[in-house]
Amino acid sequence: MTDDRSFPPGFLWGTATAAHQIEGNNLNNDWWAWEHTEGSGCAEPSGDACDSWYRWADDVAVIADMGLGVYRFSLEWSRIEPADGEFSPASIANYRRLCEALRARGIMPMVTYHHFTTPKWLADRGGWENADIVDAFGRYCRMVTEALGDVIGAVCTINEPAMVAAGGYLSGMFPPGRVDVAARRVVTANLVAAHRRAVEVVREVAPGVPVGWTLSMADYHALEGGQAKLERIRRGMEDVFLEAVEGDDFVGVQAYSRDRIGPDGQVFEGEPGVPMLVMGYEYWPRAIEAALRRAAEVTGGRVPLWVTENGIGTDDDTQRIDYVHAALEGVLRVIADGIDVRGYTYWSLLDNFEWALGYRPRFGLVDVDRTTFVRTPKPSAAWFGAVARANRLVDAPTRADESAAASLG
Numbered sequence: 001m002t003d004d005r006s007f008p009p010g011f012l013w014g015t016a017t018a019a020h021q022i023e024g025n026n027l028n029n030d031w032w033a034w035e036h037t038e039g040s041g042c043a044e045p046s047g048d049a050c051d052s053w054y055r056w057a058d059d060v061a062v063i064a065d066m067g068l069g070v071y072r073f074s075l076e077w078s079r080i081e082p083a084d085g086e087f088s089p090a091s092i093a094n095y096r097r098l099c100e101a102l103r104a105r106g107i108m109p110m111v112t113y114h115h116f117t118t119p120k121w122l123a124d125r126g127g128w129e130n131a132d133i134v135d136a137f138g139r140y141c142r143m144v145t146e147a148l149g150d151v152i153g154a155v156c157t158i159n160e161p162a163m164v165a166a167g168g169y170l171s172g173m174f175p176p177g178r179v180d181v182a183a184r185r186v187v188t189a190n191l192v193a194a195h196r197r198a199v200e201v202v203r204e205v206a207p208g209v210p211v212g213w214t215l216s217m218a219d220y221h222a223l224e225g226g227q228a229k230l231e232r233i234r235r236g237m238e239d240v241f242l243e244a245v246e247g248d249d250f251v252g253v254q255a256y257s258r259d260r261i262g263p264d265g266q267v268f269e270g271e272p273g274v275p276m277l278v279m280g281y282e283y284w285p286r287a288i289e290a291a292l293r294r295a296a297e298v299t300g301g302r303v304p305l306w307v308t309e310n311g312i313g314t315d316d317d318t319q320r321i322d323y324v325h326a327a328l329e330g331v332l333r334v335i336a337d338g339i340d341v342r343g344y345t346y347w348s349l350l351d352n353f354e355w356a357l358g359y360r361p362r363f364g365l366v367d368v369d370r371t372t373f374v375r376t377p378k379p380s381a382a383w384f385g386a387v388a389r390a391n392r393l394v395d396a397p398t399r400a401d402e403s404a405a406a407s408l409g
Helices: 030-035 052-066 089-104 132-148 161-169 181-205 227-242 287-299 317-336 379-390 399-408
Strands: 012-016 070-074 108-114 154-159 211-222 250-262 265-267 305-309 341-347 366-368 375-377
Touching: 012 052, 012 108, 012 305, 012 379, 052 070, 052 089, 052 375, 052 379, 070 154, 070 341, 089 108, 089 132, 108 132, 132 181, 154 161, 154 181, 161 181, 161 211, 161 227, 181 211, 181 227, 211 227, 211 287, 211 305, 227 250, 227 265, 227 287, 250 287, 287 305, 287 317, 317 341, 317 379
Parallel strands: 012 070, 012 341, 070 108, 108 154, 154 211, 211 250, 250 305, 305 341
Antiparallel strands: 250 265, 366 375
16 A cells, blocks of 8 residues: 555656757757747747757766656657658667667657657648648658657657647747638648648557657636637647557646636736746646646546656756645645546656747756756656656755755855
8 A cells, every 4th residue: 555645556757858959950950940930929939959969978878867767759850851751860870879778777768759840841831731741740650659669658740739839820939920720720730731641650560659649738727708708728738649649558648737717818927926937837836736727627547648748947946846845736636536547757857948938037957057058956856756756746855954955155
């Protein structure tokens, strides 16, 4: 019998990154072009990022030192297929070396096939608005699964499709930076079709590899008169994608904060007394519990859940630990209520490129020097590693504890 702070036997612990955010110099995708487009609103270009294309062994070492069992990372489609139908054996070989190094350290590679970035040659043809992308994505998925299926531990087909559709065709914060409701619907349909195609391909080529996709979710709160608007927003941001997971091996749940919805839509001002973070949303660690419950409700509990992203962008590492501690308390409550949650991967391993906001938000368990790229684990890395090793929620250190440790150092 376990106590109420222990996670189930076999619960998996990990951390996550995305190729464009850490590799550096991914010159051939739509996001690189977007960063260098005047008026896009991007704070800065990604540049060298964390130089992980060359320094992935450093990343593997720090993950192993934390005692984690899973590393979720993404493949950069534009490196693997830099032109239509032209595949790069060298790029595939680099990803294979990464997977093999992880396995040698007892770490499962959880590989995302598409994490926001699309090859520029495909984006120039309309990207996700063009139905041809479904076939192109299926071909790419087949190629990488044939090449890497024996070393991959799990596949996430597409990361946060709602953000690709809404960010690119509603808010204008993602490429192609349009506000076009009709196009967003088309993009959403193509993303769902591409996911289903990818699941078919992975099961055909590597039938023993679990496959699902990872969804952006939130804790939705209706303000006075906002319930009808909330239902419409949540339908387009969550439910249409949750309904597409039937028969998948898992669904990745990703949540960071809550969305407050009034009759005219999302209210971006925070509630008095609730801290606001550098990302522009509230400090709300209860979000992941609400998202897991919502995912279980919509799917009828038929698909296992995995927290594939959860974390906080902050310069205050004690606040990071407090946030994750509170979030994990929520995960424990969900599990205690019988909801099938298989693992938790913290976002992110490294302080990295946070899309339009550049390098200001710091989500990492590990600091990265912007000039030398030296990795320095933060206290949160040690604490999270202790949780993973114990498979149990251990106490968060107090600020007094950290001050005493610093004085001894």
